[in-house]
Amino acid sequence: MFKPLYNYILLERLEDADTTAGGIIIPDNAREKPARGRVVAAGNGIWIDGMLVPPSVRPGDTVMFAKWAASAADIKLDGKDFIIIKETDILGII
Secondary structure, eight states: OOOOOTTEEEEEEOOOOSBOTTOOBOOGGGOOOOSEEEEEEEOOOEEETTEEEOOSOOTTOEEEEOTTOTTOEEEEETTEEEEEEEGGGEEEEO
16 A cells, blocks of 8 residues: 655545536536545655654544645556645645
8 A cells, every 4th residue: 555755645536426416416626626535544644853644534524725825746556546645735634
């Protein structure tokens, strides 16, 4: 498995519904990538003033993250799509 370093977080994207509340089917090419994900793995944290600050999220947490995160990297592991982002790009835990 993949182990992120420092304050990087490995997320599995959680897909949104294929239809709107009114029942309209949204085609794949018109759908935005979801901004929700499940934490798969987290780095050890970041050093601040000589102290290691661990990440606030843990594997299994469902989080909301910034859609246009500058540090985001899409990767494929074992045939599954994941995203790696910095912990600072996570907006909150759901």
